Amino acid sequence: MGNLEILLQAPIFSVQLLIDGLLVGSIFALAAYGMALLWGVMNIINISQGDYVILGGYVTLTLYNAGIHPLFGVPVAALVLFIVGWAIYRAVIFRVVDRDLFISILATFGISILLQQLMDQIFGADIQSAESGLGQIFLFDSQVTVSQIKLVAFAVVVVVGVALVLFFKKSRMGQAIRATAQNARAARLMGINTDRVYAMTFALNAALCGAAGALVVMTWVIQPFIGLAYTIRSFMIVVVAGLGNIAAVVAAALGLGAAEQFAAFLLGAEFQIGFVFGLLVVILLVRNMFLKRQRQVLK
């Protein structure tokens, strides 16, 4: 807690933390929106969410190692993950869509372990990142530095977000996805091929995660086994924001990003992951306390 004094004496540090946190949080928003999409449309909580993020990061890293600028990794990772997502849906997920929620949780948990171990075998367990080659921006007499790549990442998230909103409003597939989310049976009766909608939703979610992963590898680091943290972050954001409200998801994601930066600074960076998981437990308990007030059962 010694760092608290630093914050109090030099408030400008909190501006630094806040900006970093908001920019990082915007990346969380992508994966979280994907999770809300899956949850809302298919009623699946995807534990392998974070591993698609990390996989997207490795796709970008592979490009980077081949001498291509990592920013091109964003569309490429999205495309590759779209195909991976489609394949995973066709192999496993379509079998668990209509079944008990816990079966899908466990099945995606298995996929998560499978992907982690595959990435460990193929890319190695080291912490890696891709250098974007962009510089820093200095604000407030150089007291606050913002790396340009984080700003670029933020811009990418905004563009993807707008594209998503348009996709769901305007396109036939977007409308079909929304219809299926409202009532799958009715959608089927109206001639919507819900199986195709589900496949599309799952692939779209994976693509969103892939794009997020490409941004993560440029702004931060990746490692085969940290995917679960992104799953938990997404889950938390969705629990706080609710399903199907993109503005709330973005707000919650930005808040989480900022909270994490402050926690990492105050508690020490080694407790950041612990903070994320601890926060999850707290959020669920608090949520349950509020729900309990409305529930009339034996104590």
Add this chain to the structure above:
Amino acid sequence: MNGPGKMALYVALVIAAFLIPLVPVLQPYLIQFAFLWVMILFAMTWDVLGGQMGYNSFGNIVFFGVGMYATAVVQRDLYFTVEEYANVAGGDQAVLTPVEYLTGLGLGMGSGALLAVVIAAVLGSGILGLRGHYFAICTLGLGIAAGELASGWDYIGAGSGLVTPLLPDALGERGPFFYYLFLVLAVIAFAVLKRLYAGQFGLAINAIRDDEDKADALGLHATRYKTVAWCVSGFFLALTGGAFGNLVIFIDPTDVAFAGPTFGVWMVLMAILGGKGTLWGPVIGATVFHITQEIFWTYLFGWQRVALGLMIVVVVVFFPLGIVGWLRERWPQRFGEVVDEGARRVQVSLDGER
């Protein structure tokens, strides 16, 4: 099978298990067998909540780690100061007399189990109020948060782990000692759970699994039963953890004590593989899993964990009933269930329609 016959079978199995260390051919594998009992304990304790009560916990590993650390800390602090111990552990391990060792182990496991029960009761009153998938993911977070906390806490060795005292020579080899220790634990746990499932408690938690709201409405104190079930599960897991720390000698916070990705997942997989919600399912599942895992380890070196991930997906998606569950569906009469053929045909055709 009828009552006395069943009893004779149980006794014969236990006697056979106790005789294994006397067979010369099997003696080199006693540690392996000890691991098997640990696996069985994992699966059985997970099944209390996951199978019988329908609350799928990914965080039971917390109790395992708590028991392990509590035991190791008691063993350490009973006879050494922290500094002494750190010095000793740096070079070779602490040497104790048999009496000191057994006292430390006994007290440690006891206090670990107590601590686990307290933690289960305190956490349970909050977390067990969560339903379904919220509970599953909350416990997932709990397990990992515990591991991260242990990695940062200096008193228990932080990230560099903790070394448990070495088994004194007078108590014999590691193999037989831990073989019997875990065997006794597994037999006691099995007997206690069998007794619990057969009585009112078993009916209550099964009612919670089938429909918690209805159980609530019928006047069942659901949260109370749920908490007790978690305490039972945590109690045995903590005992297992305490002994396990002494078996492997070195306690790493995230790879041994709070090993969510390995033990934490395995206990779920084993219970489902064998058939969750059945008495023998976890035992059979753990045995099959342990053998499979050894085969993977031998023939797929480097890829064994990939194969395990694949195995989870395959078992969960294609074989969710598990071995015993499948047998039960196939031959219900053998499990003491009365089958009304007419109603069954109706049910089957309904299932087909769905």
